[in-house]
Amino acid sequence: MKQDETMKVKRYDDTNVNPDFVAERKKCTFNIELLTNIIDGSSYLTETRRQAQLAVLNNESFSNLPDRYYASRDEAYAQNIRKSAAYIKLLKEDKSISRAESYFMQCLIFPNEVPPFSLHTTMFTPTFESMADEEQKKLWMPRIENYEILGTYIQTEMGHGTNVRGLETTATFDPSTDEFIIHSPTLTSIKWWPGGLGKTCNCAIVMASLITNGRNEGIHPFIVQLRDFETHEPLKGGLTIGDIGTKLGFHGMDNGFVKFDQFRIPRRNMLMKSAKVTRDGTYQKEKKLEKLKYGSMVFVRAMLVFNQAGQGLAQAVTIAARYSCVRRQSEYAPGQEEPHIIEYQAQQHILFTELAASYIFYIAGNKLRELYFTMNYDIQKGDLSDLPELHALSAGLKALTLDEAVVGIERCRLICGGHGYSAASGIPKIYTEVVAACTYEGVHPVLYLQTARYLLKVYQAALLSSSASSLPDNQSSKYIFRHLHSERPRFHFPLSFVEIVEAFERRALMCIEKASKKLDGLLATGRPHHEAWNYSACYLIRAAKAHSHVYLTSSVHEQLETVRQEDAGVYTVLGQLFELYALKSIVDHAVEFIESCGITTDQINICIERIEALLLNIRPNVLPLVDAFDFPDRLLGSALGCYDGNVYQRLYEYALNSPLNKSTVNVAYFVYYIAINIS
Ligand SMILES: Cc1cc2nc3c(=O)[nH]c(=O)nc-3n(C[C@H](O)[C@H](O)[C@H](O)COP(=O)(O)OP(=O)(O)OC[C@H]3O[C@@H](n4cnc5c(N)ncnc54)[C@H](O)[C@@H]3O)c2cc1C
Missing domain, CATH: 1.10.540.10 (Acyl-CoA dehydrogenase/oxidase, N-terminal domain)
Structure with a gap:
């Protein structure tokens, strides 16, 4: 963007900072x-x-x-x-x-x-760019880039979300007019949820079952104009569009529904890069290009790890940390001033472990993004070999980091006491945004199972291989092969950073082995594969989570090695956060680590003691560590979490602004309450 040297607005106001x-x-x-x-x-x-x-x-x-x-x-x-x-x-x-x-x-x-047009930039445009052929891009892209066309992405139906093959909306080719007829045959086939669909977007990419020459060719994307470009009224000819109503959050977003009733679009509105229908209705498909859609999925998931899990949790942590350094409560020692609540070990344990998690998610999200860009470069050259590894990794990481982040955000809210429950804390809004990401772009049990399916393949290949060089050159194959074909290492306590990563790898391998055995055992009893798979799900999900933890720890460890050369101070604090996150995970999953690494319960107790020591180490840096997230106050929108720490003044101003305070007596009180007292 154009640099403006005259920009004078300060990011933070240093003039009136709380002395604490x-x-x-x-x-x-x-x-x-x-x-x-x-x-x-x-x-x-x-x-x-x-x-x-x-x-x-x-x-x-x-x-x-x-x-x-x-x-x-x-x-x-x-x-x-x-x-x-x-x-x-x-x-x-x-x-x-x-x-x-x-x-x-x-x-x-x-x-x-999420603003109403966000799907235009995050889903509609990238999907169009990757699925449309060159001629279609020439025709549509100028108006898409100019925002004359404002698009959304329509896939989910009232009756189906996860199972894309179960979508009921049809796009039937009519050779007599060279058109597709888009139709919602049932109540459950009404498209439901897309952001910006209710009131805002005038176009959409609609996913529907393509039917031509009487054959159903599966789900394909179509670009569909929904509203008139001048009047913005829904187009006539078979569309019913609306907003789906109030949700947990996203109040400014018009998530919508659309029912198609034999709605006609030109044949060339089918996005035809990887598959097409010719003028005479013949269906043609290029299998290799079809896989391209997985590339954009990886990208979106990498962004969610960074922007939603990392940033969402970091915002909640910033608010809770700043508030904890202002709030004084309870008598600590008789006759002494009440301490800041940050001094309570119970507060530190929650706050600092979530602080550590937010750093881990940020760094892992960054690394995943880098991996995506490398892979994308290879894909452009026609090399799709890294796609399965990255697809599986991004699915598991999206699920694990968001699962942990939403719990962390809620924990941050709880440690703010009553004021955490006020919207003015900012945390409820953060929660409702981040928790939505647990549903869109794939519900988590399903994502974990996708990761597990891939891990079992890698495990089987590693079992049958005598050398690592015969396996794909990627992280999963390497650690699974290495630990499968080597003695269990002896772990020394407190664990070194290298040992921490090793311990996570061994635990993941054990979880994968157990999942594989469980599945094989059920198959051996004669159960059909789908049933054996379903009844192995708990094992499979554990394996996917353990594998995702390997990536989290190894990518942060890698980052630490770089930082070590650059700055001793940053290396120390980042190392403390890494260790805290890792040890808490080890303690939380102690049974798995005891079993897989040969660790004793006494050694788990050493981890617990070490966590307590780390809380003391981190304590002096807590405010600088959240300052490093560098959130402008406007982004946090929190009376509790402002940079200057003037919490109480802001809370009071927030209350004074309540619409209920516009009058001293509310009309409803007169209309209803006084009325019953009179009668
Ligand atoms: C805020 C928000 C925004 C959204 N935006 C869009 C959008 O812009 N465009 C769009 O098309 N859609 C959108 N969606 C829809 C979203 O993508 C779907 O809700 C999501 O894919 C899940 O589908 P579903 O709701 O049908 O849940 P279902 O598929 O019915 O799943 C319900 C639950 O069943 C379980 N389950 C289902 N299948 C399995 C399985 N195979 N194995 C194990 N467990 C299973 C899981 O616990 C799951 O949570 C949005 C949703 C939300 C909440």
Whole structure:
């Protein structure tokens, strides 16, 4: 984006900082900026993000916005459309804004919510680009890039989500008119959930069963215009469109439904890069290209690990940490001033383990993104060999990190006491956004099972191989083969970083072996494969989780090795966070580690003691560690989590702004309550 040297808005207001915070920040033992760069990926990316954020903070269209927590659904949607219009105008005016920059801007304009047009950029455009042929791109892309076309991605139906093959919507080719007829044959086939479908988007990619010459060729993508480009009214000819109603969160987003009633679209609206229907109705498909869709899935999942699990948890941790350094409660020693709640070990245990987890997810998300870019480069050259490994890894990681993040966010809310329950804390909104990601882009049991299916294949291949070189050159094959064909190492306590990774690998191998044995055992009793698979699910899911933990620990360990050369202070704090996350996981899954690594219960107790020591080590740096996340106050939207620590003033202002306080006596009280007292 264009650099603006006149940008004067400060990211943080240093003028009126709570004295307790000033004292806390003085205890810092490491270079905060360097840690911020690690989270962002590089110093260049930190600068890019900050410039993009400043562009929003300086822009009048996005200042003095109504309070985000008091809006009704109608108001929330209207506010979002207003902001969307201003944001899209900005993107149109400054074509140099990169995708990454636009994302950072979007996060500040729509903090912890998904704007109605988001599917246009995250799903509609990438899917169109990867599934449309060159002629289709030439025809549609200018209007897509110009936001004249605003698109969403329509797959899920009221009756089917996970099982894509079960989708009932049909697209039947009519050779007499050279058109497809899109139809929802049943109530359950009504398309349900797509973001921006209810009121906002005028086009969509619709997934439907393609029928031509009487044959069902399976689910394919079609680009469908839904609304008139001038009047924005739904098109006539067989469409019923609407909003699906209030949800747990996402109040400013119009998740919608659409029912197709013999709705006609031109044949060339089928996206024809990997499959096509010719003018005479002949179906043709290119198998190799079909796999391309898995590439974009990997990308979206990598983004979710970073943006939702990492960033969502980091925001909740920032709020809880800052509040814990302000809030004083309970008598610690008789006659002494109440301590900050951060001094309670119980508080530290929750807060610091979640702090550690957020760093782990950020770093692993970054690494996964890098892996995706390498793989994508190979794919462009026609090499799809890394796709299965990365597809399985991204499925398991998306599930594990989001599962852990939503629990972590809720734990952060709970340790803020009563004020954590107020919307003003900001945590409820973070929770409702992140927990949605546990459902879209794949429900977690199903994702874990996908990962497990791949792991069993790798395990079988490793069992039959006598040398690692005959296996695919990837992380799973390497560690599974190595541990399968070597003696169990002796572990020394406290565990070194290398031993930690080894322990996670051995535990994963054991879980994979057990899942494989369970499945084989059931098959040996004569059960059909689908049934044996179903009744092995608990073992399979454990294996997928353990494997995902291997990736988390090994990728952060790799990052630590790089940091070790660069900065001793950052290496120390990052090492403490790594160790804390790993040891807590070992203690939480102690049975699996005892069994797989030959560890004793006494050694588990050493881990517990070590965790307590780490809490003390981390304590002086807690505020700098959350400052390193570098969230502008506007992004957090939290009275409890502001940089200056002036919690109570903000809470009071928030309450005074409540719409209920616009009058001293509420009309409803008169209408209903006084009435019963009179009668
Ligand atoms: C906020 C939000 C936004 C969304 N946005 C979009 C969108 O833009 N476009 C779109 O098309 N869709 C969207 N969706 C829909 C989403 O993709 C689906 O909800 C999701 O794929 C799950 O499908 P389902 O709801 O039909 O659940 P189901 O498939 O019915 O699953 C219900 C539960 O059954 C269990 N289960 C199902 N199958 C299996 C199995 N094989 N093995 C083990 N357990 C199983 C799981 O526990 C699962 O959670 C959105 C959903 C939400 C919540």
